[in-house]
Amino acid sequence: MKETNKPVTITDIAAKAKVSIGTVDRVLHKRGRVATDVEKNILRIIKETDYQPNIIARALVSKKHYTIAVLIPDPSFGSYWFDAKQGIEKVAKTLKKYGLTVKYYLFNPDKSESFTEQANVLSKNNYDAIILTPIFHNEVSPFSELWKKAEIPHVFFNNEIPDYQPLSYIGQDNYQSGHLAGKLIHYGLTSPCSILMVHFNPKITNAAHLEIKEKGFRNYFTQNNLQQFDLLKLEISDEYKPTFIKQMDNVFQTNPNIKAVFVTNGKVYNVAEYLSQKYLSDVKVVGYDLLPQNLHYLKQNSISFLINQNPKGQGSAALQLLADRLIFQKPIPQLKYLPLDIITKENANYFVHSDAPVI
């Protein structure tokens, strides 16, 4: 075996097959006009030599210009979406050289009509691919069908919809993240007590993923035979403070033995604020997302742990995935679960300022 590290080029193959590079190129791109026996021979040589097209040369010559549509909530509706967009933008910047541009369609995450409106506008143009956060499950379905018929690859990120089959889903395993929250709370408790689960706005945005987290959380306790802990559940449909405080007061009065709270989304700072105002500092709190308000309470030890849903990393990964498919013609996984990062006061810094993982 020769130790020639030089990669095989299209010219090498042409020489081996005793044809011109034009013929090899026609075979590579299935453009026809090649005699069957010649084609077979070329394909054999390609396989034998393990020819890998030089993506650099390809990118240089390619006039092909991919445009990808991104349908996500407007970043002004929260730093979570801001981070997600940032992750996408970062990857987009490096991919511009390969002739890829990104167009954003931003909707109001509180209004399903806003989503539908933007999705409609988007669908009028002809994009090479689509990235979206399908937070409104019912509204997504017709568009997903539409795009499937038009053969436009689309990937979901951040929200998984069980029955739909996009090209790929990038996000976290919600069940497992609930399970993890169970562990983090259980580890900090010794004596039997009550544990409160809080869902914020389970009605407005689609609550499916909150329930999946709840299931994972509950199963942690049942699977580990931890009957000594009493699991309570509270749904906060109204973020209006007095209403919220009243609901919390109510729960804590009827259940004075609550020693931990699990909030199933990023609104955990509300609970932290409530507890610190009521001087309930021995109640452990676990929730989601590195929002500035959450980080504030994390630093004050009012929140014990946050599970990072890593919006920036999700954004990066989603775009990177599509680029791999469109530009580099790589096969891409149908499902990509990002790691469940555990954040506490002592390691938060590295996640807030560090760059998101880019694969």
Place this chain on the structure above:
Amino acid sequence: MKETNKPVTITDIAAKAKVSIGTVDRVLHKRGRVATDVEKNILRIIKETDYQPNIIARALVSKKHYTIAVLIPDPSFGSYWFDAKQGIEKVAKTLKKYGLTVKYYLFNPDKSESFTEQANVLSKNNYDAIILTPIFHNEVSPFSELWKKAEIPHVFFNNEIPDYQPLSYIGQDNYQSGHLAGKLIHYGLTSPCSILMVHFNPKITNAAHLEIKEKGFRNYFTQNNLQQFDLLKLEISDEYKPTFIKQMDNVFQTNPNIKAVFVTNGKVYNVAEYLSQKYLSDVKVVGYDLLPQNLHYLKQNSISFLINQNPKGQGSAALQLLADRLIFQKPIPQLKYLPLDIITKENANYFVHSDAPVI
């Protein structure tokens, strides 16, 4: 302002300056042979148009071949080093297209002479850059000086040496990781008790980083006024099992109230094994690294948390950094701390199989 998204090329500049591309090229590469007034004019146009060389075209034509030497422990001495090498190899593979090759110099991490020997061989060849794990502080120093004089950029990874100034250090903040370990142990304890810190092999390999972790750990307790916990320290210089068991028996007999153990490196599986054999299942254990043995005890709940030093990520980051400098001529940070990943039974999967962050 025109909406011409087309990037400026060397030809555009040549046209604007009414010279040929050859002249522009000579200006860009400071190869002289250009009239001063013409040069000035070209430089002005370059600035005005914000010309950015097309790295794709550059990579295609460039016969420049960078060779980077990697001086790390032999992967056969533990999966930690295996992962580190894997991370480097992974990035190396994608950078091969840009004309970058990597040569490995593997040494025995238990023998400083082995390091010196390999470093000597390495220094005979002329590399464009060097990546190394400086586990033997004293032995590194003369080489570092040598390379500095020869102007060979070199980066340290995994082990930080306080007084030396390599081009860059990639790794973790050991102090903070000790601090984090303190939090993870403290969070799981309620009543006053003793906590044992265990250093493995503090003599053979350089112990500086173990001590820094210890300091961070201790300071967690002092800074948070946790005098109710008694910190004990044990140094295991011999991994020979009977000796180790004897030492552990001794400590646990004289201190029956030990409820947690912090192991400052990846050898934590020894402690987990000991404790599960002695049925001391209520003792919390925190240590480092996702070694197969450690993961085994993590799944069995014998280890509560592992802090992931992410050797694969460190390897990737180190090579990526040098490539950014050599190939893409980007400025690179002098210090790159990787995040402190907290791993527990419930999120371990995502770290074991997932790819390391590549920036």
Place this chain on the structure above:
DNA sequence: TTGGGTTGTGTGTTCGTTAACACAAAAGTA
């Protein structure tokens, strides 16, 4: 003032791939 050197400039080739084009030979149609 002829030869040798330096300075300043432009041209041409190269990298690997793509795709338009040219052009035979074969096949189909009247």
Place this chain on the structure above:
DNA sequence: TACTTTTGTGTTAACGAACACACAACCCAA
């Protein structure tokens, strides 16, 4: 048989940057 069309193949100009080379125009010394 005399055409048109199809099929199969090779050639070549991009893409943007790098660099070797060609070659004037000038300077200086013998």
